[in-house]
Amino acid sequence: MTAALVRPERLGPALAAALKDDAWLTFTAELITGGKSNLTFRLRSDAGEVILRRPPDGELRQSAHDMGRECRVQTALAGTPVPVPEILLDDAGGELIGVPSYVMSAMPGVVVRDALPPGFPADLRALARGLVDALAAIHTVDVAKAGLGDFGRADGYLDRQIRRWSRQWEAVGQDGVLAVDELAAALAAAVPERTGQSLVHGDFRIDNCVLDPDRGGVRAVLDWEMSTLGDPLADLGLLLFYWREPGEQPWRLAPSITRTLGFPRRAEIAAWYAEATGADLSHLTVYLALAHLKFAVITEDINVRVRSGAMAGQDFGDLTGESARIAEAGLDVLGKV
CATH class of the missing domain: 3.90.1200.10 (Aminoglycoside phosphotransferase (APH), C-terminal lobe)
Incomplete structure (x- = not known):
């Protein structure tokens, strides 16, 4: 199922071109669970890791799951006091994986849901x-x-x-x-x-x-x-x-x-x-x-x-x-x- 959602045979060459690194011609994709609207995948290669965002599979409601909106606002906020990941690849037309999507930098740090990881700040x-x-x-x-x-x-x-x-x-x-x-x-x-x-x-x-x-x-x-x-x-x-x-x-x-x-x-x-x-x-x-x-x-x-x-x-x-x-x-x- 992951390959059908990520389309590595198309996304890999596009990533390699955008990031100027042929290591992205092949990568592994892992669904980051917990997201309840759009789907988020961690892509890994010998060059490092990046994050792919795409809508869920199936029929989408009008105005929902707007990848272009996410991409535009994060691009606009770069350089402001609001911390956002860098947009690395924008596929607004959906040519690469069949739906609009984008790839952004993987930010160091942790995402906390129902438990604090060991060693997390006590304050x-x-x-x-x-x-x-x-x-x-x-x-x-x-x-x-x-x-x-x-x-x-x-x-x-x-x-x-x-x-x-x-x-x-x-x-x-x-x-x-x-x-x-x-x-x-x-x-x-x-x-x-x-x-x-x-x-x-x-x-x-x-x-x-x-x-x-x-x-x-x-x-x-x-x-x-x-x-x-x-x-x-x-x-x-x-x-x-x-x-x-x-x-x-x-x-x-x-x-x-x-x-x-x-x-x-x-x-x-x-x-x-x-x-x-x-x-x-x-x-x-x-x-x-x-x-x-x-x-x-x-x-x-x-x-x-x-x-x-x-x-x-x-x-x-x-x-x-x-x-x-x-x-x-x-x-x-x-x-x-």
Whole structure:
């Protein structure tokens, strides 16, 4: 299956030409498990290793799994305070492996999901602060200077997000899960009159960052599929959604490492962010509830794609009832339950 997804007979010569090293004419490919949207492969040859990103197999939803978007924003952010891998090869037309894809540098460091590797820095507060600083760096990028002034339409972002995820739910949702529809309706009635504008990542979380095992900072921010111009507090709301605390039940498709004693609580993460950016957090519950809607829909979408065999054999366990649980928690955040 890996060869069919990577097409080494085509990708190898293209890599050798792009990197000016014939060692890339042959390579091995290993699926990096854990990714729940696009597929990520580690390619190794005698010349070293690089990372391939491509969409999942099978039919793709319109506007989803946009490799060109990921490639453009990472190219634009090179040289800014936002740490990103270098784009080495861009196959926007899909000529090489049959779908749009790109190859980027492999960043040294670790990706943390549900366990800290041995010897990782004990100062988990410093690690958390590094994540907040990276998020603040994204939100303070001069988008015009970076060439991203036309990367999206920031005004009306929250309204569009609610409509988008409501439509996605209609496309993938299961009959009888009323909490998702109720959450979407409650959010539509709670959108603040004024919202912020900046570059947004769209899925900022601990396991979408490569961490420095020596100092605990962020060496690279990954997975820019949903990046655009929009409201920065949507990113903060999503980070806080993922940020489970001790004693809380984890979300089945999200890392739960922040439940480890030593990590700060959500309130402190929010306070650090406000300190770093000067953001007004008076409507933060709306953004946190939006994160619940978004992830409830994503969870069901992943469930559908796993059942259809589009995730290169990855299995994320029994997701029955998970979308409803997430949506009900979102309604609770808004005080609707």
